Amino acid sequence: MNDYFVTMRPAYPWSVEPVGLPALAIVTVMLIVLTIWTYTGHPNASRRRIFIVVTLRMLALLVALLTALRPSVGVQENPKNPSVLLIGIDMSESMTTKDEVNAQPRVDAVRKVMEKCQPILDELTAEQSVTVQIYKFSTSDFSEATSRYNPADPADGKRSDYGTYLHKTYDRWQTERFLRGHIIVGDGVDNGEAFSPISEATRWGHKCPVSTFTVGSESVGNQGTDIVVTGIDCDPSPVPIKTDLTVTANVHAFGFVGARVVARLYVNGKVVATEEFTLDKERDNKLRIPAKAPDTRGEVKMKVVVGLVKDDQIVPLPGERNAENNQSETYLTVTKDGLRLLIIDRLRWEETRLRDALRSEKRFDINEVIRQTDGAVTAAEEEFLDLDAQAYDVIVIGNISPNQLTFTRNGKTISVLDKIRDATMKKGMGLMFLGGEHSFRGMPADLLPVTVPADPASSIVENLDGPGGRVREHFQTVPTDEGLEKMMRLSKDPMQTLELWKELNTTTRIRPTAKLTGYNKMTQKLGSTVYAWTTPLREAVPAGTPKPGNADPLLVGWQVGDGSRGRVLAFAAYDTYLWEKLGQPKTRQGSEIHSRFWKQTLLWLAHQEDEEGEAYVRPAYRQLKVGGEQNLRLGVKQPGGGDDPNAELLLKIVPLPEGKIEPDAAEIDKAKPETVIRDKDGAKVLYRPRAKGEYYGVLTSPKKGPDGKPLLGPDGKPLLHRATAKFIAVPDVSDEMLKVNADHEFMSRLSVPNGGKALRLEDLPSFLKELKEQKDVGIKPKPKLYPDWRRNHSGGFLPAWLVLFALLLGTEWGLRRLWGMV
Numbered sequence: 001m002n003d004y005f006v007t008m009r010p011a012y013p014w015s016v017e018p019v020g021l022p023a024l025a026i027v028t029v030m031l032i033v034l035t036i037w038t039y040t041g042h043p044n045a046s047r048r049r050i051f052i053v054v055t056l057r058m059l060a061l062l063v064a065l066l067t068a069l070r071p072s073v074g075v076q077e078n079p080k081n082p083s084v085l086l087i088g089i090d091m092s093e094s095m096t097t098k099d100e101v102n103a104q105p106r107v108d109a110v111r112k113v114m115e116k117c118q119p120i121l122d123e124l125t126a127e128q129s130v131t132v133q134i135y136k137f138s139t140s141d142f143s144e145a146t147s148r149y150n151p152a153d154p155a156d157g158k159r160s161d162y163g164t165y166l167h168k169t170y171d172r173w174q175t176e177r178f179l180r181g182h183i184i185v186g187d188g189v190d191n192g193e194a195f196s197p198i199s200e201a202t203r204w205g206h207k208c209p210v211s212t213f214t215v216g217s218e219s220v221g222n223q224g225t226d227i228v229v230t231g232i233d234c235d236p237s238p239v240p241i242k243t244d245l246t247v248t249a250n251v252h253a254f255g256f257v258g259a260r261v262v263a264r265l266y267v268n269g270k271v272v273a274t275e276e277f278t279l280d281k282e283r284d285n286k287l288r289i290p291a292k293a294p295d296t297r298g299e300v301k302m303k304v305v306v307g308l309v310k311d312d313q314i315v316p317l318p319g320e321r322n323a324e325n326n327q328s329e330t331y332l333t334v335t336k337d338g339l340r341l342l343i344i345d346r347l348r349w350e351e352t353r354l355r356d357a358l359r360s361e362k363r364f365d366i367n368e369v370i371r372q373t374d375g376a377v378t379a380a381e382e383e384f385l386d387l388d389a390q391a392y393d394v395i396v397i398g399n400i401s402p403n404q405l406t407f408t409r410n411g412k413t414i415s416v417l418d419k420i421r422d423a424t425m426k427k428g429m430g431l432m433f434l435g436g437e438h439s440f441r442g443m444p445a446d447l448l449p450v451t452v453p454a455d456p457a458s459s460i461v462e463n464l465d466g467p468g469g470r471v472r473e474h475f476q477t478v479p480t481d482e483g484l485e486k487m488m489r490l491s492k493d494p495m496q497t498l499e500l501w502k503e504l505n506t507t508t509r510i511r512p513t514a515k516l517t518g519y520n521k522m523t524q525k526l527g528s529t530v531y532a533w534t535t536p537l538r539e540a541v542p543a544g545t546p547k548p549g550n551a552d553p554l555l556v557g558w559q560v561g562d563g564s565r566g567r568v569l570a571f572a573a574y575d576t577y578l579w580e581k582l583g584q585p586k587t588r589q590g591s592e593i594h595s596r597f598w599k600q601t602l603l604w605l606a607h608q609e610d611e612e613g614e615a616y617v618r619p620a621y622r623q624l625k626v627g628g629e630q631n632l633r634l635g636v637k638q639p640g641g642g643d644d645p646n647a648e649l650l651l652k653i654v655p656l657p658e659g660k661i662e663p664d665a666a667e668i669d670k671a672k673p674e675t676v677i678r679d680k681d682g683a684k685v686l687y688r689p690r691a692k693g694e695y696y697g698v699l700t701s702p703k704k705g706p707d708g709k710p711l712l713g714p715d716g717k718p719l720l721h722r723a724t725a726k727f728i729a730v731p732d733v734s735d736e737m738l739k740v741n742a743d744h745e746f747m748s749r750l751s752v753p754n755g756g757k758a759l760r761l762e763d764l765p766s767f768l769k770e771l772k773e774q775k776d777v778g779i780k781p782k783p784k785l786y787p788d789w790r791r792n793h794s795g796g797f798l799p800a801w802l803v804l805f806a807l808l809l810g811t812e813w814g815l816r817r818l819w820g821m822v
Helices: 020-040 047-069 106-128 162-173 197-205 349-359 379-384 416-427 481-486 494-504 576-581 589-605 665-670 744-754 761-773 797-818
Strands: 002-008 071-077 083-090 130-137 179-186 210-214 226-235 244-254 260-267 270-278 285-292 298-310 313-315 327-335 339-345 364-370 394-397 406-409 412-415 430-434 529-534 552-560 566-571 615-619 623-625 630-636 650-656 677-679 682-687 693-702 720-730 758-760 784-786
Touching (some): 020 047, 106 179, 106 761, 162 197, 179 761, 197 210, 197 744, 210 744, 210 761, 244 260, 339 589, 364 379, 394 416, 416 430, 416 566, 430 589, 566 589, 615 693, 630 693, 758 761
Parallel strands (some): 210 758, 339 394
Antiparallel strands (some): 002 071, 071 784, 226 244, 630 682, 650 693, 677 682
8 A cells, every 4th residue: 555645845945944935925926916917907908818818927927836835746655565473372381270261271261362363463464464473382492493383282391491482583583674573472481491581582672572471370379399400510521630620400499499408419329529508599509519520531420419318318308299300410521631740849940941831731730849958848838748638640859859858747757758659659640850960869769760879979961171161062862762652752743753853962053052961870770661861972863763782861761559550750851941942043843842742751651641642522411301402522632732634533322221331332333323513613413312311422533644544453454543422311300380370570571671562461462453553664665756856856847847837938928929918
């Protein structure tokens, strides 16, 4: 339909308010009177001639008058812009509550109102090209593509997830230009967990108003009381071994607000913590339990049980509706990514540069005790030297004498060396001794893999008889094959590693030497291994060369203690920081060699050298609802850091039989591989568990050599990286019927702040009628004007108008000339 109107745009000065139009009227009247008076007194004028001439003159005056006023008839077109009206209807179980008129269920009342509204919706579609999309929503598996409302569908959803509904519909319709509105019909008993409905409604408010229609009574009363543990989270996850973590249980307390409860944490079935809490809220109480990560890597099962203590057991609170939902469990990955290190040394460049080289690696937790003298230790130093409490992975002992590792506390002599021996022998802690004038002598013989001269004067090898007392000779660091295999590999490419060691041990006239200035004289013990040796030769000795009989060892190690788990190294050097000079100032090649050597050495001492090149599987959720989407990140670590983008990844996921740690190999073999998706963050697999229980994921990837070809075992089969992960799928425990009072306040918070209305169900028909009357949806075209007085829009009208004016005046003047009235 079109709208018509009349408009005028007077020319200046007649457009001046408020005198313009009255002045034009006065001038017009004066011209008419003057014209009539002029022709009536002429001797050749007859009535007929006067009438014709005056008529022509008045018509010309009318043309001039219209030109001054510029009136037009406007035509406003009202096109039918296709638009969309969204309606979401809550079909959760609480909608079966019988509190509407005549004790009918809420959902039946909604069906009747929707039936009454159908003719209005049909008119909107037919007359205004409105597409009406009616959804049903309840649980978090809402899908915009499939969750369409059908009056015959039952209201049986186990959850009212308003947040997920608003989130997913916004994702679908955010690009739609013409939205007539978004209507939500329900009782407002929201118990969704994935998205905040208030935040999602605010997003909608920037697009179109959200209007809500509440159904049901706000004073029905609850139908039960219950404690529900909806899930537990571990932070951090994954967690390094022996580090602090926080386990948070999310707890609903229906009918138990203010109750005191006990939360007990189990790790692999063992009680590790018990804490008391007050449940301050009806929903989403966060019970945070501090704990310590296990000291071994792997997958551990975490379980939290909430209730009261009775006979040292956790039991449900009296009056609980369901005792089965008082607990929740999940899996936590414990890694060896964390390395707790203690450095005991004097202030010197070797200690300083070692500390700085490690600080860039986040997984190193670096602690240091500086002992300049044999004096008493400070309280802070004593805390660091309390090995029972600190649980170090590696201890590095520098230029320190045994006396500096002994102190008195409360009249009792404490020997730190004894505790270091116990940690190395019994717990497998790594230990490293560094060179220096006070090093090695007096240290436990059963720990040291070397012997040193008794005479301190002969323990240091260095040549200081050059000019001005400067160093005359420098010493190479020559790794053996064993050293290259363990901790002295400088590159993934073996040939590049050999080249880097050659550059480090080469002295030229155009660059300063990066070799050592001296070392401690020592002799390896029987059963130990030489990982590097030294020589004063100027010509670089190739890395991998066996130690000659007359050469001195530089790096010697062995494994001692229970199960030979304690790794010990004796490093005779005391100025490896000189390696950093290589390549300066143009490159940081020497700094990278220095940093890589120390990181690899400490990782080897801590039994963490296998972290590089390992495969991993990391589920986004260790516990999720049945049917929920699991996101598993997977990959293979490169020796230089980061994931291998070319790794061949094969992931299989199988249900884990109850009571088993892992499924049978036959079950894994027959399982179908999952589809691996690669994105900017790496590789992932999306998986939806269809039944409750534990699930086991197995990732395999072929090991490859430096040439990129798969490595084969003795049997000719490819060698594989392997990683596993577990997660738990639980049924969606319904608390839908524990609280059934309609919540009109919640519905108002969804709508009113976002430009919508918060009404009752019975107001829906009148609201739709008002919506139908609102015809100004979308962008209207500019109105068309007839005639159009604008010069660039006239379309030939103005020239024709000028010709008409000239014809009228010309005809009038010609007749007066003909009749002798000039």
